[in-house]
Structures are given as C-alpha cells and as structure tokens.
Amino acid sequence: MSRIEDEVNRRRTFAIISHPDAGKTTLTEKLLLFGGAIQLAGAVKARGEARRARSDWMKVEQERGISVASSVMSYEYDGRAFNLLDTPGHEDFSEDTYRTLTAVDSAIMVIDAAKGIEEQTRKLFEVCRLRDVPIITFINKLDREGREPFELLDEIEQTLALDVTPASWPIGMGRSFLGCYDLFHERLALMAKGAKGGMPDMGESCEGLDDPKLDSMLPEDAVAKLREDVEMARVLCPEFDVESYRAGHMTPVFFGSAVNNFGVRELLEGVASLAPTPRPQPTADRDVEPTENKVSGFVFKIQANMDPKHRDRIAFVRLCSGHFKRGMKLAHPRSGKQINMHNPVIFLAQDRELAEEAFAGDILGVPNHGQLRIGDALTEGEALRFTGIPSFAPELLQKVRPIDPLRAKHLGRALQQIAEEGAARVFKPVMGSDWVVGVVGGLQFEVLADRIRTEFDVPVIFEPTTLYTARWVAAEDHLILKKFLDGNQSAMAEDHDGDPVFMARNAWHLDRAQEDFPKIQFHKTKEQAF
Numbered sequence: 001m002s003r004i005e006d007e008v009n010r011r012r013t014f015a016i017i018s019h020p021d022a023g024k025t026t027l028t029e030k031l032l033l034f035g036g037a038i039q040l041a042g043a044v045k046a047r048g049e050a051r052r053a054r055s056d057w058m059k060v061e062q063e064r065g066i067s068v069a070s071s072v073m074s075y076e077y078d079g080r081a082f083n084l085l086d087t088p089g090h091e092d093f094s095e096d097t098y099r100t101l102t103a104v105d106s107a108i109m110v111i112d113a114a115k116g117i118e119e120q121t122r123k124l125f126e127v128c129r130l131r132d133v134p135i136i137t138f139i140n141k142l143d144r145e146g147r148e149p150f151e152l153l154d155e156i157e158q159t160l161a162l163d164v165t166p167a168s169w170p171i172g173m174g175r176s177f178l179g180c181y182d183l184f185h186e187r188l189a190l191m192a193k194g195a196k197g198g199m200p201d202m203g204e205s206c207e208g209l210d211d212p213k214l215d216s217m218l219p220e221d222a223v224a225k226l227r228e229d230v231e232m233a234r235v236l237c238p239e240f241d242v243e244s245y246r247a248g249h250m251t252p253v254f255f256g257s258a259v260n261n262f263g264v265r266e267l268l269e270g271v272a273s274l275a276p277t278p279r280p281q282p283t284a285d286r287d288v289e290p291t292e293n294k295v296s297g298f299v300f301k302i303q304a305n306m307d308p309k310h311r312d313r314i315a316f317v318r319l320c321s322g323h324f325k326r327g328m329k330l331a332h333p334r335s336g337k338q339i340n341m342h343n344p345v346i347f348l349a350q351d352r353e354l355a356e357e358a359f360a361g362d363i364l365g366v367p368n369h370g371q372l373r374i375g376d377a378l379t380e381g382e383a384l385r386f387t388g389i390p391s392f393a394p395e396l397l398q399k400v401r402p403i404d405p406l407r408a409k410h411l412g413r414a415l416q417q418i419a420e421e422g423a424a425r426v427f428k429p430v431m432g433s434d435w436v437v438g439v440v441g442g443l444q445f446e447v448l449a450d451r452i453r454t455e456f457d458v459p460v461i462f463e464p465t466t467l468y469t470a471r472w473v474a475a476e477d478h479l480i481l482k483k484f485l486d487g488n489q490s491a492m493a494e495d496h497d498g499d500p501v502f503m504a505r506n507a508w509h510l511d512r513a514q515e516d517f518p519k520i521q522f523h524k525t526k527e528q529a530f
C-alpha cells in the first residue's frame with residue numbers, strides 16, 4: 001500500500017451534532033483524553049487558557065451558554081488519526097454550521113437520555129442527511145434518571161427515519177446505573193464509582209449473555225433484565241450492517257455517561273472501526289479520490305481574529321487528496337494565482353501547530369489576508385471547482401448603524417471583514433447611509449452585534465427593515481445592466497465586493513422587476529451569480 005493510501009485509511013474526520021446541554025463539550029473533552037495523557041493535560045489546559053484569552057470573543061457564548069466559534073481538534077488514538085470538527089450548537093443556524101458538515105465524513109449524534117431527540121439535533125441531522133453522512137448515536141447521561149432505552153431507540157427510528165440498532169445495552173439507570181454490555185464485542189463494562197477523571201478499564205470479555213460470569217458480576221435482577229432486554233432488542237432491531245450505516249441509513253447506538261467517562265472508549269472504538277475513511281469529493285467535472293497523488297482541497301470556513309495579536313484570517317481547508325507538504329505552492333483557480341503554503345497550521349484542541357504534512361481528511365488552517373474565500377479550491381494546478389458547499393440566500397435583512405455616528409467608518413471595516421468571512425451578507429445601499437446585513441437565522445444579528453462591539457469596539461444597533469429579500473443581479477449585456485441599475489437606484493445596493501444587489505421591498509416588487517427586465521438574471525446567492 002502506498003503511503004497516501006495508508007494515511008487516508010487511518011483518518012477519520014467527524015463532527016458531533018447535538019442539542020445544547022446534551023453533553024457535546026464534555027464528550028469532546030473525553031474523546032481528547034484518549035488522545036494520550038500528555039496531550040490531554042495540554043489540550044484541556046490550552047482550551048482553558050484560550051477561553052480566558054478570548055473571553056471577549058466568547059462573551060456571547062458564556063452569556064447564552066452557546067458555542068459560537070467552531071474549531072477543529074486533531075488527535076491520535078490507537079494508530080488512527082482523528083479530526084473532530086466542532087459544530088456550533090446554538091438554537092439558530094449560521095451558514096458555518098452547515099458548511100462544517102460538508103467537511104466531515106461522519107458524525108456522532110449525542111442525545112440526552114432524559115430528553116431524546118431535540119429540535120437542534122433534528123435540524124443538524126437533516127443537514128447530515130442531505131449528504132448521507134453516516135451517524136453513530138451516543139445516548140448520554142445514563143447516570144441520571146432518563147427514558148427507557150426502547151423508547152429512545154423507537155424515537156430515533158420514528159423521528160429521523162433511520163434504522164436503529166444498539167451497539168451496547170445499559171444496565172440500570174440513574175442511581176442504579178451499573179454499566180453497559182457491549183453487544184459488538186460481548187464485553188461487560190461496569191462503571192467504577194467515583195471514577196470521574198480516570199480511564200475506564202477495558203471491561204470483561206464474555207462468552208455471550210449466557211456466560212455465568214455475568215451472574216457473578218451483577219445482581220440477579222440486573223442480569224435477568226439485561227438478558228430479557230437484549231433478547232427483545234435482537235428481535236425488534238435489525239442486525240448491524242456496516243454498509244447500511246456507511247450509506248447513512250442505519251445508526252448504531254451506544255449508551256454511556258460522558259461526564260463519568262463511561263462508554264466513551266466504546267464509542268471511540270466504534271468511530272475507529274466503523275466510520276468511513278475520507279470520501280471522494282465531487283467537483284463540477286469529476287470526483288476527486290482521496291488517494292490521488294496531487295493535492296487538492298476546498299475552503300469551508302473563514303475565521304478572523306482567532307489570535308487577537310494578528311488581524312489576519314484563517315481559511316479552514318479540507319484536504320481532499322494527495323500528500324500535502326509545508327512550503328508547497330498551490331494553485332488558486334478562482335484568482336489564477338499561486339499561494340505559498342509557508343505556514344499552514346493544524347489544530348490540536350485550541351492549540352495550533354505548523355502542519356509539516358497532511359492528507360485527505362485533514363483540516364489545514366491557511367493564514368491569509370482575504371484572498372481565500374468559502375468554496376475556493378486549492379490544487380496542484382487543475383482548475384477544480386468543488387460542488388456541494390451550500391450557500392444561502394440571506395432571508396433576514398436588518399439595517400445596522402453605530403451608536404456613535406463617528407464610528408461609521410470603523411463599522412464599515414468590521415462589516416467588510418464579516419462579509420469576507422462569509423458570516424453574513426453585507427449590503428451598502430446606493431442611496432442612504434445605513435448598511436444592511438442579511439443572515440439566515442435571527443440569532444445571528446445578536447451574535448454579530450456582540451462581535452462588532454468586542455472585536456472592533458463599535459457598539460451598534462440592528463433595526464428591522466421593510467426589505468423582503470436581496471438578489472444579485474447580472475446580465476450578458478452591460479448596457480442592459482446599466483439601464484436596470486439606473487432605473488432602480490433606490491432599490492440598489494452593493495455587496496462587499498462592490499457587486500450590484502437588488503433589494504426587493506416585497507414579493508411583488510421582485511416579480512415586477514423580473515418581468516420588466518427579462519434579460520437581467522436575479523441570483524439568490526452570490527456564488528450562482530459569479
């Protein structure tokens with residue numbers, strides 16, 4: 001096997017999806033724990049420090065208990081290389097959330113045993129389904145009173161229309177929670193009391209559920225219930241089928257308690273042995289195979305101000321093929337220029353390190369001054385255009401102005417940066433002085449207001465507008481375009497690149513413009529227009 005094949009085969013790039021409070025952060029930390037004790041101390045500490053250092057940036061997160069900035073954590077376990085992408089889990093979607101899920105090959109869905117499938121989990125699941133992303137389920141908080149396992153399995157099956165099969169089975173619940181029986185490996189793992197920080201042991205191998213060992217290790221009623229439940233589960237649930245899982249049709253379900261570090265090893269082993277290796281990526285012309293020799297990747301996220309000392313921005317690039325080496329020059333088909341990859345980084349928890357080499361499935365952070373945009377390809381020459389990276393029409397439009405009118409210029413700069421990051425759409429009406437910001441979820445206005453205040457020191461006010469929607473306009477014939485622009489000045493704006501955008505007051509206004517100017521194209525997203 002070639003080096004590239006070897007490296008691709010040992011990679012698992014995944015995200016955790018959940019509703020706030022289900023235990024995603026706790027589980028992430030425990031998964032990192034398995035990345036090795038030394039790294040653990042570093043990782044968790046780095047995380048704490050990064051939090052403190054970025055306390056302003058994280059203010060919204062702290063106040064609302066939401067995770068606004070998503071990041072990447074890479075770690076090794078048992079010879080495998082894992083890239084865990086954090087998906088922001090607040091009630092409202094940002095485009096980032098969707099795009100992050102385009103950069104993973106599988107996901108873990110965390111469910112609170114007392115709550116079952118919650119709204120946010122369902123929404124994120126729907127995004128995964130669009131690309132048939134395989135899902136492993138982790139039912140968390142078994143140390144608390146929760147709902148019956150059968151009821152939870154049934155709910156997953158019914159609400160998500162997924163085949164469900166248990167990978168482990170819980171023994172008791174809440175105060176009487178004793179541990180789990182691993183159905184994939186016929187192993188009994190008991191939860192040690194007070195073992196919060198420690199590593200759980202491997203569990204005891206059994207010769208199936210009839211093994212008399214179980215009778216000696218568990219109370220009589222617990223063994224009886226376990227045998228009865230599992231027997232029923234085996235009748236009610238289909239057998240695990242790895243192909244069906246990888247096609248996104250079936251989810252294996254693990255039970256555990258993240259805070260007690262229980263069931264996490266089984267889950268991680270599940271990801272290691274079941275989750276798919278990096279998948280081929282579609283482009284406009286062909287699928288790019290992860291084992292191809294030439295390097296390629298696409299930008300799925302831009303983040304600015306990760307390091308307050310540098311005002312550069314980081315483009316998150318998902319590598320799709322080849323053997324990347326630091327110092328390479330990669331082609332940037334959109335601009336036709338070459339980009340020098342002098343100091344790309346990989347992310348270890350919240351820490352960064354220079355990436356000397358990388359393979360398909362890895363996420364590189366590429367520092368740049370704005371040349372790289374979401375959806376851009378980087379290649380060794382081929383003019384690839386990756387597809388399937390969603391972009392959204394701004395559905396909600398609000399005006400924004402600085403509380404102190406003298407800060408208008410600063411606000412302009414802040415909005416320019418936010419627009420380039422892809423965090424929101426920003427429009428400057430041709431007539432009038434307020435900026436208009438377009439987003440896909442209402443909470444984003446609040447998040448943006450907070451960012452603009454803390455990062456750019458410009459307190460702002462968002463205000464409702466009577467605007468209905470925005471369309472990028474284009475035409476083959478620039479005279480026709482000019483005529484349209486001149487005739488509709490009061491409804492025209494420019495986006496952050498200076499490209500023209502038509503701001504419709506209502507559906508009728510838009511229809512009317514389209515009827516009057518049949519040769520003008522009205523695009524819902526900028527990507528379609530250019």
Ligand code: G4P
Binds near residue numbers: 021024142257258
């Ligand atoms: P999130 O990222 O999905 O929002 O959830 P997070 O991990 O922050 O967990 C939410 C709360 O649930 C935390 O409690 C956490 O300690 C708790 N939790 C996580 N896993 C388990 C579990 O297995 N059992 C129990 N009983 N609780 C769990 P908190 O009170 O909000 O925070 P903290 O003070 O404990 O940190």
